[in-house]
Amino acid sequence: MNYIIETKMLSKQYGNKYSVKQLDLRVPVGSVYGFLGPNGAGKTTSMKMVLGLIKPTEGNVRILGKQLCEKNRITILKNTGSLIESPSYYGHLTGGENLEIVRILKNVSKSEIGNVLKIVRLEEEQHKKVKNYSLGMKQRLGLAVALIGRPKLLLLDEPTNGLDPAGIQEMRELIKSLPQKYGMTVMVSSHLLSEVDQMATNVGIIDNGELIFQDNLSLLHQQASKKIHIRTLDQVKAFEVLNQNAIKYKVEQENIVLPILAEIEVANIVSLLVENGIGITRVIEKQKSLEEIFISLTGKQVSL
Amino acid sequence: MKLLTTEIKKTRYRKIWLLLLVPLAIQGIWMLFITSHTNQAQLNMGYSNLLYFMSTMNVIIIPIVMAMLASRLCDIENKGNTLKLLYTLEEKGKVFDYKLILGSIYILGFTILQMICIKLVGGIFKFTQMLETHMWIEFIVSTFTVSVILFLIHQILSFQFKNQVACLTVGIGGTFFGLFSMFFPAPFPYFIIWGYYSILSGFRFRNVPAGVMKVYEIPYKTEALFFLAVLGIIIYLVGKKLFLRREV
Numbered sequence: 001m002n003y004i005i006e007t008k009m010l011s012k013q014y015g016n017k018y019s020v021k022q023l024d025l026r027v028p029v030g031s032v033y034g035f036l037g038p039n040g041a042g043k044t045t046s047m048k049m050v051l052g053l054i055k056p057t058e059g060n061v062r063i064l065g066k067q068l069c070e071k072n073r074i075t076i077l078k079n080t081g082s083l084i085e086s087p088s089y090y091g092h093l094t095g096g097e098n099l100e101i102v103r104i105l106k107n108v109s110k111s112e113i114g115n116v117l118k119i120v121r122l123e124e125e126q127h128k129k130v131k132n133y134s135l136g137m138k139q140r141l142g143l144a145v146a147l148i149g150r151p152k153l154l155l156l157d158e159p160t161n162g163l164d165p166a167g168i169q170e171m172r173e174l175i176k177s178l179p180q181k182y183g184m185t186v187m188v189s190s191h192l193l194s195e196v197d198q199m200a201t202n203v204g205i206i207d208n209g210e211l212i213f214q215d216n217l218s219l220l221h222q223q224a225s226k227k228i229h230i231r232t233l234d235q236v237k238a239f240e241v242l243n244q245n246a247i248k249y250k251v252e253q254e255n256i257v258l259p260i261l262a263e264i265e266v267a268n269i270v271s272l273l274v275e276n277g278i279g280i281t282r283v284i285e286k287q288k289s290l291e292e293i294f295i296s297l298t299g300k301q302v303s304l
Numbered sequence: 305m306k307l308l309t310t311e312i313k314k315t316r317y318r319k320i321w322l323l324l325l326v327p328l329a330i331q332g333i334w335m336l337f338i339t340s341h342t343n344q345a346q347l348n349m350g351y352s353n354l355l356y357f358m359s360t361m362n363v364i365i366i367p368i369v370m371a372m373l374a375s376r377l378c379d380i381e382n383k384g385n386t387l388k389l390l391y392t393l394e395e396k397g398k399v400f401d402y403k404l405i406l407g408s409i410y411i412l413g414f415t416i417l418q419m420i421c422i423k424l425v426g427g428i429f430k431f432t433q434m435l436e437t438h439m440w441i442e443f444i445v446s447t448f449t450v451s452v453i454l455f456l457i458h459q460i461l462s463f464q465f466k467n468q469v470a471c472l473t474v475g476i477g478g479t480f481f482g483l484f485s486m487f488f489p490a491p492f493p494y495f496i497i498w499g500y501y502s503i504l505s506g507f508r509f510r511n512v513p514a515g516v517m518k519v520y521e522i523p524y525k526t527e528a529l530f531f532l533a534v535l536g537i538i539i540y541l542v543g544k545k546l547f548l549r550r551e552v
């Protein structure tokens with residue numbers, strides 16, 4: 001089993017619109033898989049299908065090495081923990097009592113409650129009723145619920161929702177540490193590229209229900225390769241000269257963009273332009289940020 | 305068993321027993337009041353009177369109690385969006401079934417307490433009539449069955465409509481429906497579950513000159529109980545289907 005989650009052609013149709021379309025997710029064992037996409041991309045819908053909470057219109061899910069079906073669903077899911085969209089809780093019970101209910105259903109030892117409370121740092125609040133919790137505390141409780149019994153696989157849907165900056169940072173560090181500490185695999189969704197960049201080893205980008213990129217995060221970084229940007233006083237003439245000399249280039253924001261070349265080649269191109277009477281104003285080495293790559297992949301501006 | 309354990313744990317701080325004990329106290333006081341106003345001649349029909357009286361009172365009081373009970377047990381799942389968590393921990397259908405089981409346990413306790421109240425009132429006023437075994441068994445079986453089906457209806461409503469007004473409105477409406485159903489021509493009353501407390505009562509009331517016994521016993525309507533059970537099973541199957549169809 002290389003992949004702890006593997007979906008084939010997973011699709012969900014609402015009305016005549018596909019919310020998720022032919023998704024082939026592959027989440028490697030031991031990874032932190034960042035599931036990235038703008039609002040409404042289909043992240044929650046996909047994760048719900050992986051857990052069998054909603055029925056796919058098409059396609060299937062392999063999870064923890066087994067084909068998911070209604071019969072084996074609960075047995076398989078005993079080894080998973082999840083936090084989907086907003087945390088689930090009984091407001092009239094205390095945090096500790098909420099965890100106790102999940103503990104009984106998951107059939108794990110009582111000491112586990114103390115452990116998870118400690119991990120999410122909610123020990124002080126465990127005797128308080130959950131309806132009196134702040135949003136961030138509820139979110140922590142949701143994570144504690146997911147962590148009970150140290151599941152092999154964790155599905156977290158936008159777990160940093162509602163947390164303050166310190167809380168967000170803490171949550172990211174925590175998620176990042178789970179594979180080494182407890183041998184868990186984590187699938188975590190987010191609409192923030194920077195967040196995925198911080199904690200994930202693998203990334204899947206979903207947009208409009210379709211998976212448009214899926215690989216190691218390092219591969220995404222490689223796309224962020226360096227380029228040479230040249231700006232001149234007479235761009236039109238510069239294009240002509242370059243075309244005549246069969247030099248390949250791209251135009252971005254009126255800059256001439258060249259791939260990284262040997263030093264001498266850059267010098268030659270600059271001389272060529274100067275010899276043709278074109279004044280050079282700037283020669284810059286630029287690197288595309290992950291955001292720019294994300295935008296060029298999805299065509300969407302994302303908030304950061 | 306762990307599913308029942310967690311259901312019970314969830315009812316903490318919900319004051320469920322208070323919800324049941326208040327109507328029981330009202331019924332108890334009402335019975336004491338009525339009985340203290342009957343003449344000596346009636347005491348030899350004491351239990352018949354009370355059992356008849358109780359079945360009528362149940363038509364008035366229990367529907368709304370069942371609506372509130374179902375709402376208090378089920379609404380916590382709506383409020384905290386817990387179904388999407390529970391569905392990863394237990395089979396979807398069991399969430400529905402165990403609510404019904406827990407409700408039934410409360411209802412059984414409530415019904416037995418009603419019977420105990422009747423017996424106590426009989427003791428206080430030294431009824432000369434014997435409380436025959438078939439009388440109390442019929443009372444408990446009938447009351448329990450009708451109440452469980454009413455609970456089921458409200459459980460379905462409570463899960464289906466997040467706003468609990470729907471559930472409670474049907475509870476109140478059901479009371480009136482049940483009362484008026486007694487005046488509908490046959491076979492209509494048999495389709496109105498709220499009225500079954502009266503239908504299944506082993507006693508009827510006759511208007512006669514004062515001082516003469518008014519309540520008389522009739523053979524138990526086993527076929528009506530059977531028909532009610534069929535209605536209950538249909539409601540269960542439809543309700544569960546609706547519940548399972550809902551996406552979380």
Ligand SMILES: Nc1ncnc2c1ncn2[C@@H]1O[C@H](COP(=O)(O)OP(=O)(O)OP(=O)(O)O)[C@@H](O)[C@H]1O
Pocket residue numbers: 014019037038039040041042043044045046191551
């Ligand atoms: N029950 C439903 N009925 C109809 N459409 C739905 C339903 N659930 C989701 N959708 C649609 O499916 C699309 C994907 O929704 P989804 O919640 O999966 O997005 P998301 O990526 O989780 O977004 P967000 O970042 O805002 O949480 C949306 O267009 C949404 O309107």
Ligand SMILES: [Mg+2]
Pocket residue numbers: 043044045085157
């Ligand atoms: Mg979402």
